[in-house]
Amino acid sequence: MEERLREILSPYEGKRDALIPILQKVQEEIGYLPAEAMQEIATTTGLPQSRVYAVATFYAQFYFTRRGRHQTKICAGTACHVKGAARIMDTFERELGIACGETSEDYEHSLETVACVGSCALAPVVVVDEDVHGQVDSSKMSKIFDYFKENEKED
Amino acid sequence: MGKITSPSQMANIKEQCQAALARQKVRFLVCAGTGCVAGGSLDVYDEFKRLIEEKGISVDVELLYEGQESKAGIGIGGCHGFCQMGPLVRVEPKETFYTKVKVADVEEIVTTTLDQDSVVERLLYQNPDGSRSVTEHDVPFYKTQQRIVLGKCGTINPEDIREYFAAEGYQALARILDNMSREQVIDVVTQSGLRGRGGAGFPAGRKWQGCLQATGSPKYIVCNGDEGDPGAFMDRSVLEGDPFAVIEGMTIAGYSVGANYGYIYVRAEYPLAVQRLLKAIEQAKSHQLLGDNIMGTGFDFDLKIFQGAGAFVCGESTALTLSIEGKRGMPRVAPRPRTTEIGLWDKPTILNNVKSFAYVPDIIRKGAEWFKNIGTESSSGTAVFALTGNITNSGLIEVPMGTTFREIIFELGGGIPDGHKFKAVQTGGPSGGCLPESLLDLPIDFDSLDEAGAIMGSGGMVIMDERTCLVDVARYFLDFTVDESCGQCVPCRLGTKQLLEILEDICAGKGRKEDLELLYELSHAVHAGSICGLGQTAANPVLTTLRYFKEEYEAHILDKCCPAKVCKALISFVISEDRCKGCGLCAKNCPVNAISGEKKQVHVIDQSLCIQCGVCMEKCPKKFRAVDCVSPRINATVPETMEAP
Numbered sequence: 001m002e003e004r005l006r007e008i009l010s011p012y013e014g015k016r017d018a019l020i021p022i023l024q025k026v027q028e029e030i031g032y033l034p035a036e037a038m039q040e041i042a043t044t045t046g047l048p049q050s051r052v053y054a055v056a057t058f059y060a061q062f063y064f065t066r067r068g069r070h071q072t073k074i075c076a077g078t079a080c081h082v083k084g085a086a087r088i089m090d091t092f093e094r095e096l097g098i099a100c101g102e103t104s105e106d107y108e109h110s111l112e113t114v115a116c117v118g119s120c121a122l123a124p125v126v127v128v129d130e131d132v133h134g135q136v137d138s139s140k141m142s143k144i145f146d147y148f149k150e151n152e153k154e155d
Numbered sequence: 156m157g158k159i160t161s162p163s164q165m166a167n168i169k170e171q172c173q174a175a176l177a178r179q180k181v182r183f184l185v186c187a188g189t190g191c192v193a194g195g196s197l198d199v200y201d202e203f204k205r206l207i208e209e210k211g212i213s214v215d216v217e218l219l220y221e222g223q224e225s226k227a228g229i230g231i232g233g234c235h236g237f238c239q240m241g242p243l244v245r246v247e248p249k250e251t252f253y254t255k256v257k258v259a260d261v262e263e264i265v266t267t268t269l270d271q272d273s274v275v276e277r278l279l280y281q282n283p284d285g286s287r288s289v290t291e292h293d294v295p296f297y298k299t300q301q302r303i304v305l306g307k308c309g310t311i312n313p314e315d316i317r318e319y320f321a322a323e324g325y326q327a328l329a330r331i332l333d334n335m336s337r338e339q340v341i342d343v344v345t346q347s348g349l350r351g352r353g354g355a356g357f358p359a360g361r362k363w364q365g366c367l368q369a370t371g372s373p374k375y376i377v378c379n380g381d382e383g384d385p386g387a388f389m390d391r392s393v394l395e396g397d398p399f400a401v402i403e404g405m406t407i408a409g410y411s412v413g414a415n416y417g418y419i420y421v422r423a424e425y426p427l428a429v430q431r432l433l434k435a436i437e438q439a440k441s442h443q444l445l446g447d448n449i450m451g452t453g454f455d456f457d458l459k460i461f462q463g464a465g466a467f468v469c470g471e472s473t474a475l476t477l478s479i480e481g482k483r484g485m486p487r488v489a490p491r492p493r494t495t496e497i498g499l500w501d502k503p504t505i506l507n508n509v510k511s512f513a514y515v516p517d518i519i520r521k522g523a524e525w526f527k528n529i530g531t532e533s534s535s536g537t538a539v540f541a542l543t544g545n546i547t548n549s550g551l552i553e554v555p556m557g558t559t560f561r562e563i564i565f566e567l568g569g570g571i572p573d574g575h576k577f578k579a580v581q582t583g584g585p586s587g588g589c590l591p592e593s594l595l596d597l598p599i600d601f602d603s604l605d606e607a608g609a610i611m612g613s614g615g616m617v618i619m620d621e622r623t624c625l626v627d628v629a630r631y632f633l634d635f636t637v638d639e640s641c642g643q644c645v646p647c648r649l650g651t652k653q654l655l656e657i658l659e660d661i662c663a664g665k666g667r668k669e670d671l672e673l674l675y676e677l678s679h680a681v682h683a684g685s686i687c688g689l690g691q692t693a694a695n696p697v698l699t700t701l702r703y704f705k706e707e708y709e710a711h712i713l714d715k716c717c718p719a720k721v722c723k724a725l726i727s728f729v730i731s732e733d734r735c736k737g738c739g740l741c742a743k744n745c746p747v748n749a750i751s752g753e754k755k756q757v758h759v760i761d762q763s764l765c766i767q768c769g770v771c772m773e774k775c776p777k778k779f780r781a782v783d784c785v786s787p788r789i790n791a792t793v794p795e796t797m798e799a800p
Contacts, residue, residue: 019481020464024423058483058641060465061423078386078581078617079543081631090768094746115467115635117424118388119189120543120615121238121550132193138773 004029005037009044016045023056032063060115068103068110070148072096072128077116079123088124088136089113095145108152156317158443160451165320165329172321179228181268185256186243186309188234188395189388189427190550195258196242202261203229210265227269230318233396235309236551237296240280245309250290253278283569296548296567301529303537304513305553308396313431316438319399325444327519328403331410332452340411341367344515346523348535353379353470353508354583354612355688356534356601362505365495366412369503376408376417377499377506379475383422383467384584385635387615389539390509392551394421394428397513398435402458404512406445407519408505409456417458418479418499423465432460467585467639471687472498472506474641485641486687508613510539530556534600544581544617547572561595564618575620578719579704583612585632585639586692588699589625608699610692624721625704626711630658632696640689647690650681654697662722666712674701716787723767727789730771732757734781741771741782762790 008029012022022045026037033056042049056062074080074089093099096109103110119125122134128144159165176182185191185200207227235243240254244264251274253264260278267273279287280294288294302308311318319325331340345360366374378401382390394401405417421429436458439445447455466484469475473491474484476499498504514536518526527535534556540563543549547569554563560580564570571577579589588609590597597603601611619628633655642648654677657670678694678701685691701708710716717725730741730750735757742750742758749765752758760771772782 017481020478021462024462024464055481055483058466058485059463062464076385076635078584078615078628078631079549081385082544082617082619082623082628087769114424115383115465115639116385116387117189118382118391118422119193119238120386120388120541120617122190122193123543123549125193132189134190134193138770 001030001034001036002040005040009040012044014044014046016047019045019047019052019055020059023052023059023062027062031067032065034064034066065103066107068107070108070129070151071110071112072126072144073112073114073117074100075117075119075123075125075127076113077118077120077123077125079120080116080125083124085113085124088126088141091138091141092126095141109148156442158441159325160443162329162333162450162452164450165325168320169323169326172317175317176228176321180226182228182230182247183264183268184230184232184245184247184309184312186233186235186241186245187231188238188241188308188392190234190238191241191243192427194241194255196256198258199242199244199256199261200229200231202258203265206262206265210269230312231314232310233308233313234305234392234551235291236305236392236553237294237548238551239549243309245291249274250292252280252288252291252294254280295569296550296552299558299562299567300553301537301555302553303517303529304393304400304510304539305396305551306517307400308392308551311397313396313398314434316399316435316442316444319397323520324399324516325403327516328406328410328444329450331407331519332450332454337367337411337413340407340519343519343523344411347518347526348523348530349511349514349518349526350534350536350601351507352510352514352539352613354586354610356611359507359511362495362507363408363411365493366414366503366505369496371496371501371503372413373416373502374412374414375499375502375504376405376412376414377476377479377504378405378417378419378509378512379470379472379506380419380421380425380428380509381463381470381475382425382509382613383470383639384586384613384615386543386581386617387541387584387613389541389551389614391422391425391428393509393513393539394425395431398428398431399439400513400516401509402432402435402439402445404515405458406449406456407515408507408512410454412503412505414505415455415457417456418461419458420461420463420469420475420479422463429460429462436460466641467635468641468687468689471689474687475506476500476504483641485643486689488643488686510614531598531600533602538599538611538614540582540614540616542568542616542618545571545575545620545623546618556600557598559596559598560590563599563616564595568618571618571620575622577618578621578623579619579625579628581609581617581619581628581696582615583610583692583695584615585635586610586688586695587612587615588695589619589628589703590699591703593703608695608702610695622719622721624662624717624719625700625707626658626661626717627719627721629696629700630655630662633658633693636689636693640693644684644686644690646681646684647686647693650677650684651690651693653677654681654694658697661708661711662717663724664711664715664722666708668712670712671701671705671708714787718786720784720786722786725788726767726784726786727762728760728765728767728769728771729783729785729789730758730760731781731783734779736779736781738776738779740774740776744770744774746770762788 469484478484
């Protein structure tokens with residue numbers, strides 16, 4: 001991990017202003033921001049760790065714990081809300097056995113809401129592993145759950 | 156086509172690009188906006204490519220400037236706006252407009268177009284009266300639109316700058332670099348009456364003038380693409396569909412105030428917009444339209460993209476600039492300096508919305524009068540809305556300012572689907588409000604919406620029918636605001652939280668009569684005491700719903716009834732003895748096994764187990780419709796779970 005981090009961070013030596021792009025880059029590579037990464041970012045940029053944490057915790061994009069292999073985001077935009085996003089969330093919570101904001105113990109699934117993915121004309125929308133699913137109803141949800149199951153078997 | 160070293164070259168380049176396009180006898184443009192991509196449009200594009208190549212037709216995947224006439228061209232296009240009918244395909248030059256195109260349909264489109272010079276009737280848009288519309292212009296959704304900012308979205312390939320050249324792109328920049336002074340440029344923008352499209356509607360010309368006069372250097376141009384309002388995707392579509400217009404607009408702004416550097420702040424949730432912008436910037440640079448010595452005139456302007464990290468408050472100008480500086484995006488405390496004087500890195504900065512910049516090239520090219528003549532006296536130009544929610548035609552629209560809600564919802568939007576009834580229209584996102592049927596004839600502009608208690612905002616327009624609970628909508632927005640409040644000022648941090656708790660109580664059937672008065676009082680306190688726009692407008696959803704839908708609050712509080720049957724604590728699902736045929740589908744699908752009944756016997760829901768998920772109602776076959784949702788709850792006594800702890 002240490003070596004990997006150093007490699008990711010090498011172009012950012014002393015670049016305090018680039019803190020947010022740095023956090024984004026590290027998360028993109030590692031999947032989340034573990035404590036050692038936060039420490040390393042502070043060292044590289046010359047910022048105090050408190051400042052690195054202050055910024056990272058301010059923004060919704062950053063995670064401090066490991067995420068699931070499948071990441072499901074239920075869009076909670078206004079159009080999706082009006083079209084029943086809450087019920088979709090209920091179904092996913094029941095089906096995956098985790099609450100919104102949680103990651104399953106086997107790190108298979110993470111479930112969360114997203115403020116709005118900007119595909120409102122397709123509401124309600126669910127984003128699974130970067131794929132946008134529009135006009136989600138119970139049959140589309142079944143397909144998503146089937147996709148999870150199929151994917152499991154391949155491993 | 157290499158670098159452009161003089162503004163005078165642009166006229167010739169436009170002609171070359173138009174000629175290259177004209178060499179393609181037929182051109183298939185597959186929409187590659189986010190909506191259509193989600194519907195599989197990239198597969199449709201690949202199929203077009205494969206089939207045309209297989210048929211041995213000479214095809215341009217991109218514009219060619221040399222060589223023979225080609226029979227067909229294919230390309231991707233930006234968002235057409237009618238996302239609901241996607242994937243969309245446009246065939247030029249006839250402008251045939253196909254909807255819901257699947258991979259399996261592509262062969263028929265190709266052979267019908269190329270071999271028979273005809274159209275595939277069944278893929279054309281079907282009007283409510285059953286007739287078909289061949290082109291976009293005949294579709295009711297587009298008929299009364301006036302597309303300026305969205306004008307090139309869907310008709311040019313957003314990944315090829317030469318198509319932008321063919322569509323008059325960079326003519327405006329060439330003109331100002333050739334023969335306009337800074338003051339003249341700002342004068343045109345001022346005269347046009349362009350008001351910032353980010354929501355507040357501040358006159359753009361005045362902002363630019365302020366930045367020009369500000370001392371301090373360097374100066375910066377920042378484009379606000381942090382489209383945070385839930386239910387809005389106008390900026391996303393412009394960035395994805397016509398990124399060059401935004402870049403040209405920013406470059407013009409840079410010239411007019413003497414700035415050599417700009418940032419485009421894009422939301423983290425918009426990866427495709429970032430991709431398109433990166434390509435656009437690269438292409439502009441390769442033609443010497445960005446970077447050093449633009450068009451050989453000695454003017455330098457460079458651009459960088461900054462990806463937001465997910466914070467709604469960063470749409471606020473001072474928070475946004477702090478975020479670019481790598482800090483927490485917390486709005487500066489009042490009295491705040493103007494961003495035009497002390498902005499990014501404490502330097503004079505022009506910060507405008509995506510659409511504001513995108514209007515600029517057309518305004519320069521066509522003149523201030525042209526723009527001024529569109530729209531209303533106080534708000535010139537057009538308004539772009541993301542029309543969504545309970546509406547037949549959902550998508551992105553652009554209409555002249557002053558168009559009424561009724562025209563938008565019932566003419567363009569095709570009304571409310573499935574025989575449901577219009578209840579409210581929400582504009583302006585979490586800072587806006589919900590307006591009732593009585594205001595449907597209100598001509599929409601910055602000032603009229605302000606008076607009605609809503610705001611124009613950046614352009615989200617969510618239509619709600621009788622199945623939407625307005626108390627729940629107010630609760631929803633406050634839930635959002637509580638999450639997004641940066642937390643530095645008490646009225647916003649704690650005030651919104653208290654508002655939310657009261658609304659949650661009302662939705663849970665625990666509302667008290669005096670809550671309404673408390674909501675008013677608290678709303679005004681949050682408005683008066685918060686330091687930035689987020690807090691100052693946070694109570695708007697509460698205030699407008701209280702103003703126009705008070706009876707719905709009263710029903711929740713006094714009768715423990717949610718008329719829209721949304722608030723779970725106030726509804727029950729019951730199976731009708733008359734209509735239930737005992738098929739058992741409800742019981743089979745009930746996630747908590749609350750339904751019992753023998754085969755072919757009437758089934759019963761155990762209300763003590765029911766979690767109001769509504770699956771039974773959804774699964775009950777349409778021919779029976781045996782499950783009803785009622786409010787207040789059937790066992791009128793308050794269930795245990797709702798008792799105070």
